[in-house]
Amino acid sequence: MRILLFTSLALLAGCSAEKAPAPAPSMEASAQPPAPTAPPAQIPVTAREVHEKNDLYEFDYSYPATAGSIPALKALLDGELEKARRELKAEATEGQKLAQEGGYPFNPYSHSVEWKVVTDLPAWLSMSTLVGFYSGGAHPNYVYDTILWDRIAGKRRAPIDLFTSKAALTESIRAPFCKELDRQRARKREGQNMGDIAEFSECIDPAEQTVILGSSNGKAFDRIGILISPYAAGPYAEGDYEVTVPVTPKVLAAVRPEYRAAFVAR
Known part of the structure; x- marks a missing residue:
């Protein structure tokens, strides 16, 4: 998320050390109602989606705005995102080193997480994801994960x-x-026996x-x-x-x- 920072510039005027007294407000001016102040700008809650691809790894991580609107859950997901990215980078770096030492090709590692809402209830948010990964084996693999967020207690269960x-x-x-x-x-x-x-x-x-x-x-x-x-x-x-x-x-x-x-x- 990009945050725009605005800096106000103050204009300085006057050459004398003494300041002229400000004119008293007229009755007409004081009778006017104060100008309404603009409401503070609202920062929209958005989903987060991260994609990185380089010679070492491919990394994808995303979650929906429903999760991003809950500060504590957003912090949890952002923390897991950074941890997963650090671990992937470290593992891929080590894998590349071993490939160079062993004289065999290195295939970039990968890690992907896409959180989706299963159920959004007044007191609970249920989400699931397919965690895909590849770390140099014969083929990619994947597992499931889930988050059940207790809105009342403000914690994951x-x-x-x-x-x-x-x-x-x-x-x-x-x-x-x-x-x-x-x-x-x-x-x-289709009838194949796995006995x-x-x-x-x-x-x-x-x-x-x-x-x-x-x-x-x-x-x-x-x-x-x-x-x-x-x-x-x-x-x-x-x-x-x-x-x-x-x-x-x-x-x-x-x-x-x-x-x-x-x-x-x-």
Whole structure:
């Protein structure tokens, strides 16, 4: 964000050391209402988007104006942005050095984050992102991340912390989650058998994945999303999985009492 600084210039006049007394204001002048003062200029809240590309790395980081309008959240995101950029630069510099010493080509590293709003409620802001990265391996990779911002407390919370425990959340959504995951697996695999790879054929723990909270009514959380990165539920070629399950009375029972008013069963 660019900030324009304006400097006012004062005009100095008069050669004598003595100042002539100012004329008394006339009745007509004093009877006039004071001129209205202009309101202070408002700085618009905008989204932030950073893009850098050079011989060492490519870096992208962005977040929406909804997040930028919350000072504490903006500060958190700006801090994470700078940290990610520093770490990427350091890792890419080291990778380039090793490539030169080993006599093999160096491919620029990359890191990308694009925060998007999942749900914007009066007391909560839920966001998610796909974190893409490349650090010299056979191919790029990516993982998910989430921010659940508590507007009342003014702090970031992990979605899982709104439940009594990970185990309680898993138990409340396991059946519909596993059913939908298997349905998506079958569609992607088109009959291919993954029985020889247990982690790609058995159900996984949804609470160990990236959990996001969503809403269809803009008033309360009524659905839960499970974002699954490559390798967690299937081979890299299958990509990621996204499973959404509704908030049910069973899920409500797993929510901590102090947060239950933020949820509604569907």
